[in-house]
Amino acid sequence: MLIFATSDKGGTGRSVTSCNMAYRRALQGEAVAYLDFDFGSPTAGAIFDVPKAERGVDASGLHSYFTKHTEAQQLDTALHSDSDTLRDLPRISGASRLVLLPGDKDGGEFSISADMPARCAQLFLKLDREFDLCIVDLSAGRSYAVDLVLEATARPELAALTSRWLVFHRWTKQHILAAHGLVFGEKGLLKAGERRGHDPQKLNNSVRYVRTAVVDLGVDQESVTRPAQGAWLRAYDQKLREQADKLRMGRARLAGQIPYDPMLQWSEQVIDDSDVSGLKIANQATVQAFEDLAAKLSDERFWEGL
Amino acid sequence: MSHATTDRDPIPAVPDDGAQPLLGFGEVRTCLIQNLAGLSPSASVALMQLTPGSPVSKVDRPTRRVVSPEQVTGVDCRLHVAREGRGRAIGTVLSHAVVTNGRILQGTAHAALASATAKERREWRHYLRQPGVVEVLGSPKPHNVMDGYLTDASPARGLDLASISDRIIDEVQQSDRLDHTTALRTGTAVVRWAATLAQEAKPTVGIAKSDIPNFHVIRLNGSPEDLPMLIRFCEEFALHEWLLTTVQDVIVPRAEADIARDRDPLDSLLFALNELAPLWMPPTHLSPDMKALWEAMESRTHYSRLFERQVARIRDLRDQVKIRPPRRF
Known part of the structure; x- marks a missing residue:
């Protein structure tokens, strides 16, 4: 299965959530490949804490795979990451592999040449032979990378x-509008997909939304101290839902809701249960939200046509 | 290196003005064909028809093995030489694909390295007359050339047989004759090999340890005439190594995890028993030399015994599932 992660604006937490x-x-036992298609500024290496891919690799990254026809290197995070969480993954019973296909350090956007879509398809086919799930992290906004994968x-x-497509957006009026434009706009996913031979209806049925950095009114009592503040937030939240x-982009198409977590605002990283129960630096609700989103990816009833 | 005349050689490995090869290099990649069902014999033959008009070879027993015509790739590159010395490699690399029982796909690239027949690069038609021969300009020591090739990191420098064998796999897997449905998720295994060739040398084999998963290195010896047999040995080794790795590292652990989590592991267990287990067919029937090579390899790796044990484990797991099926919600 291929999951494309995209967002209209930067800073939505798309990459850290996808990682x-x-x-x-x-x-949960699936072999996962994570493809950093943010050619201009690869970030997945930093989130997975892979030193040699922190800002992309020196050679044989995904950018060179398309522009220089080199092989795309695969970095098993259990071997190349400095994060204990990822290094310990093979020791967890029933767990599988998480492999990063990094971008290149001096990548940058590129225009699509005639052979690239076939080369892209070839890469996806090859990874599908080996991995249960390929997560393709696209850069924010409409980029060549989006056109490339649509083609x-x-x-x-x-x-x-x-x-399947996941569109990430923050829970604000502007971000909701921007995400809507990214999918339904004149230059949006559906129109661009249709030009390349996709059925827009089917394509739309494969799109779901992830709301990020959502203030959880039930949990975040510390930041919501005055009654008037709480009342206003609840009312505004309701307005956003209606919008x-x-x-x-309502509930039926909501793949996940990631609560605002101070830790992830400062340090984009992979967190596990020990960050919640042991060190207590992350919130249980955050880990639970990642878990729920991960489960949704293969929940067929959720992805049935609407 | 002398310009050996071929009069004394009963079977010249290279045409008239060529030198005797000193080294044989190759790389074999093994993976599953991306098709839900196994391919029929005629579909296998059609898939291997990479060059229209050239014959596809097909053997039905003990397993069905269909081999594509050899593809020719021209190379002109610097060699990656270990320790000291430098060299330039000019010539042609051969590559072919193999389908076994309509399920397993292998891509093989190979070349015989010989000392150059001239001090400078000759016209291409000279190299094209000896397909599969790469001439080495300069005079690096053969063992340094061999070590340089075998220990070369990925991405490859020098003579890049990895890309050539990878490309032939991709070419076949992209064919519109396949439905591109993955029947079982497994890796692609790589076997890189090099053979020291000398007249009258007895064929021998040594398997080197490798730290990289799904990557194996083989060193061989033999005479230049043994080269086709050595290529076949490496393909057979690669196939059996892939089978063992797939059942041991993919199917069994996954089934155990599935059972622990109340998921149904039966599909992949039955795939292993019905589709993979019957492919274990050591090539000892091919020739006495092949038999000797295989047995030398077996005496150190005990692959057949390990495979039998894994298949027994798969039967156990299947029986457990039959007795206590996973809960269905």
């Missing part, structure tokens, strides 16, 4: 593969 989602799936997934050799519903 954690990847970790949860690997923990690749429209190719006949990928017809048998399941592709999302109107824009076809």
Whole structure:
């Protein structure tokens, strides 16, 4: 299965959420490949704490795979990460592998040449032979990377593969509108997909939304101290829900809701239960949200046509 | 290196003006064909028809083995030489694909290295007359060239047989004759090998340890005439190594995890028993030399015994599931 993670704006927590989602799936026994398609500024290496890929690798990253026709190197996070959480993954019973396909250090965006979509499809096919799940982290906004994967997934050799899209946005009026534009706008995913041979109806059915940095009114008592503040927040939250519903981004299409977690605001990293129960630096609700989002990826009833 | 005349050689490994090869290099990649069902014999033959008009070879027993025509790739590159010395490699690399029982796909790239027949690069038609021969300009010591090749890191420097064997796998897997559905998720295993070739040398084999998962290194000896047999040995080793790794590291641990989590592991267990276990067929029937090589390898690795044990474990797991099926919610 291919999961494309995208967002209209930067700073939504798309990458850190996707990395954690990847970790949860690997923990549950699925072989996971994480592809850093943010060619301009690869970040997954830093989140997975892989020193040699912190800002992308020196050679044979995904950028060079497309522009220089080199092999795309695969870094098993259990071997290359400095994070104890990831290094310990193979020792957990029933867990599988989490492999990073990093970007290149001096990558940058590139325009799509004629052979790239076929090369992209070839890479996805090859990874599908080995991995249960491929998470493709696309850069924020409309990029060449988005066009590239839309064109690749429209190719006949990928017809048998399941592709799903997660659109990340913060829980604000502007972010909801921006995410809506990214999918339904004139230059949005659906229109761009249709031009490349996708059925827009089917494509829309493969899109779900993830709300990030959501203030949880039930939990965050410390930050909500005055009654008037609480009342206003609840009312505004309701307004945002109505807005999302109107824009076809309501509950039925909600894949996950990631609570605001101070730790992740400062340190984008993969967290596990020991960060919650042992060190108590992350919130249980955050880990639970990652877990729920990871479970949703393969919940067929949730992905059925709406 | 002398310009050996071929009069004394009963079977010249290279045409008239070529030198005798000193080294044989190769790389074999093994993976599952990306198709839900196993391919029929005729579908296997069609898939291996990489060059229209050239014959596809097919053997039905003991396992069905269909081999594509050899593809020719021109190379002109610097060699990656260990320790000291430098050299330039010019010539052609051969590559072919193999389908076993309509399920397993292998991509093999190989070349015989010989000293150059001239001090400078010759016209391409000279190299094209000896497909599969790479001439080495300069005079690095053969054992340094061999170590340089075998220990070369990925991404490859020098003579890049890895990319050539990888490309042939990708070419086949992209074919529109396949439905591109993955029947079982497994890795691609790589076997890199090098053979020291000398007249009248007896074929021998040594398997080196490798720290990289799914990557194996083999050193061989033999005479230049043994080269086709050594290539076949490496393909057979790669196939059996892949089978063992797949059942031991993929199917059994996954089934155990599935059972622990009340998920149904039966599909992959039955796949292993019905599709993979019957492919264990050591090539000892091919020739006395092949038999000797295989037995030398077995005496150190005990692969057949390990495989039998894994298959027995798979039967146990299958029986457990039959007695106590996973809970269904």
